[in-house]
Amino acid sequence: MKGMTIIVKSISSWVKMLIFLFGIYITIFGHLTPGGGFAGGVILACSFILLMLAFGREYAEENLSLGLTSKLDCVGALLFAAVALCGFFFGAAGFFVNFLHQEWQAGQATALKLVSAGTIPLSNIAIGLKVGASLFMIVLILSVFRCDSSAGKQEVS
Amino acid sequence: MIIPLPVFVAVPLVTAFFLPLLGDKRRFGATILANIATGVLLVAAIATIGQSGVYQVGKWPIPLGINLVMDGLSGLVILAVSVVGFAAMLFSAGYMERYTAKPKYLSLFLLMVAGMNGVVLSGDMFNLFVFLEVASIASYALVGFGCEHEELEASFKYMVLGSVASMFILFGIGLVYGNTGSLNMAYASRSIAETGLTRGLVFALGLFVAGFGLKAALIPFHAWLPDAHSSAPAPISAMLSGVLIKTLGVYAITRVVFNVFGISIQLGWVLLVLGVLSMVAGGFLAIGQADIKRLMAYSSISQLGYVVMGIGLGGLIIAQGGSTAWASLAILGGLFHLINHAVYKSLLFLTSGSVEISTGTRQMDRMGGLGKVLPITRATCTIASASIAGVPPFSGFWSKLILVIAAVGAGYIWLGAIIVFVAVLTLIMYLKVQRYVFLGELPENLSGVEERRGSMTCAMVVLAYLCVLMGLLLLVPDLKAAVLDPAVDVLVNGISYSSRIISMP
Numbered sequence: 144m145k146g147m148t149i150i151v152k153s154i155s156s157w158v159k160m161l162i163f164l165f166g167i168y169i170t171i172f173g174h175l176t177p178g179g180g181f182a183g184g185v186i187l188a189c190s191f192i193l194l195m196l197a198f199g200r201e202y203a204e205e206n207l208s209l210g211l212t213s214k215l216d217c218v219g220a221l222l223f224a225a226v227a228l229c230g231f232f233f234g235a236a237g238f239f240v241n242f243l244h245q246e247w248q249a250g251q252a253t254a255l256k257l258v259s260a261g262t263i264p265l266s267n268i269a270i271g272l273k274v275g276a277s278l279f280m281i282v283l284i285l286s287v288f289r290c291d292s293s294a295g296k297q298e299v300s
Numbered sequence: 301m302i303i304p305l306p307v308f309v310a311v312p313l314v315t316a317f318f319l320p321l322l323g324d325k326r327r328f329g330a331t332i333l334a335n336i337a338t339g340v341l342l343v344a345a346i347a348t349i350g351q352s353g354v355y356q357v358g359k360w361p362i363p364l365g366i367n368l369v370m371d372g373l374s375g376l377v378i379l380a381v382s383v384v385g386f387a388a389m390l391f392s393a394g395y396m397e398r399y400t401a402k403p404k405y406l407s408l409f410l411l412m413v414a415g416m417n418g419v420v421l422s423g424d425m426f427n428l429f430v431f432l433e434v435a436s437i438a439s440y441a442l443v444g445f446g447c448e449h450e451e452l453e454a455s456f457k458y459m460v461l462g463s464v465a466s467m468f469i470l471f472g473i474g475l476v477y478g479n480t481g482s483l484n485m486a487y488a489s490r491s492i493a494e495t496g497l498t499r500g501l502v503f504a505l506g507l508f509v510a511g512f513g514l515k516a517a518l519i520p521f522h523a524w525l526p527d528a529h530s531s532a533p534a535p536i537s538a539m540l541s542g543v544l545i546k547t548l549g550v551y552a553i554t555r556v557v558f559n560v561f562g563i564s565i566q567l568g569w570v571l572l573v574l575g576v577l578s579m580v581a582g583g584f585l586a587i588g589q590a591d592i593k594r595l596m597a598y599s600s601i602s603q604l605g606y607v608v609m610g611i612g613l614g615g616l617i618i619a620q621g622g623s624t625a626w627a628s629l630a631i632l633g634g635l636f637h638l639i640n641h642a643v644y645k646s647l648l649f650l651t652s653g654s655v656e657i658s659t660g661t662r663q664m665d666r667m668g669g670l671g672k673v674l675p676i677t678r679a680t681c682t683i684a685s686a687s688i689a690g691v692p693p694f695s696g697f698w699s700k701l702i703l704v705i706a707a708v709g710a711g712y713i714w715l716g717a718i719i720v721f722v723a724v725l726t727l728i729m730y731l732k733v734q735r736y737v738f739l740g741e742l743p744e745n746l747s748g749v750e751e752r753r754g755s756m757t758c759a760m761v762v763l764a765y766l767c768v769l770m771g772l773l774l775l776v777p778d779l780k781a782a783v784l785d786p787a788v789d790v791l792v793n794g795i796s797y798s799s800r801i802i803s804m805p
Contacts, residue, residue: 213320214320214321216320217317217318217320217321218321220313220317221314221317221318221321224310224313224314224317227310228310228314230358231304237356237357237358237359238304238306238310238355238357238358239306239357239358240358240359241358
């Protein structure tokens, strides 16, 4: 069965962009509003899972292949580690030190703006990438097994 | 030179996430990188001998932030993890060539090492749990790496029991947090010392004993171990038996019982009885096995019993207010046996892997006479067998001797007799291995067997040298003062751990 009905397909092709955008918003504004890398990453993965449910697994895999997902997953983890390791080389020299952090001063314009809180938004973006890619990968891998009812065996499709 | 403590977690973690980016084609490059990572860890572990301190991650002060603690006990276990990890990784370079997706294997291996190092270094309970899960989940995947029916079944069994153990531990941590208001071990310990053991804390302690006991595969909790350890690839069996059950099980329970809750007479008896039960029952179960790796897996349970028994005996003597000299001798025996067992059991599993890859079977009754065709495997296996059975010049003898002296000296003569009896059982089971695998007639179908040289034999020879030389750790006073004594002091000093950590800069 290739996907669901035309109604579901056309609605989800509109909605997927909004969900994806919302995921990006939640990730980037994680240090200011509720949410963050993990929640944003789950929403990012959801937009692709919606695509998979509506159009079938093959279509979703054409958009974001398993190999690329696996690489994005690793890149997210490496970015997070890179932000942590940068703490060694800048500023106060320690693992996970927020080396971009600035003490807030009265009247300072940057507080509560998008570019504030030092390394935390960077970490959030890395976590969002990692969580989004790995969650989508888990769903994709779980759907690889297909039951062959005639032979009663499971085979990898 | 002071090594920053996050290196032990960051190096394997970053390498683990970098390797899958190389893709399945560049197997050689991935293997070299992974070996460099474990080599760096080994050098770092040797360089940190004698170092102690608290590392505040992100410069957050300790009741608020995460802290990593290096003291004598952590240093000892880190050293064991690094040595065994280095040798098993070197062995994997040759052994894993016949599997597909080698970079994924290497990546999971390094994740497991990162998790174990994290468990050992972590100074608060929740991070201990997180790293414990990292190491456990990587090991579930590695046990089922061959994707054969038997391996997947073992992996599933291991995963179910491992998850039950993790849940017990998580509940225990929740109860500790609820009753003390802190997850940091030092602060939780201080709070426990002020309020005494409330009912919730006693329940938490029970959950910890069951959870960490399951991870350590002590005898009532051992059902998963023989399957998991015998069906994993040989280097992974070496890691699991050699260090994983020790870091996730024995290290974690001694840290929690001795340094956070404080040892009591009841707890000492619990550890002592669990240890003795594992020693005896594990020994008897091992003798009956026909599968070489299953035999070694059961013998791991038996040998781990020695470690827990020694530590429990030491704790019991301390709690009863007995002589500190005998208590520290018993703990010394337990901890020395821990690192000895890490080395010779991983060597035994590596030799079983070498035998398996050459003959294609693990059943001992289908082998025989392999001593002639696999000379290096035979020599290293004999050294490891002599060591585990406690034949005098080898390392296992010294740790068992200390345990016997401590038991008899403290007045537990029956315990000394059991230790000697189980040593004889061990000798019998490894004589069986020697007899069935290496001596006797070579069967017709195995006449064309050849030994795989290169990285595999190299790893075995390194560990065999260590088996011979480990006795020096005890006999040379300087080495003993640098490696073993600080670890014993951490346990003997018990809950003064808390004030030491809090006062550290």
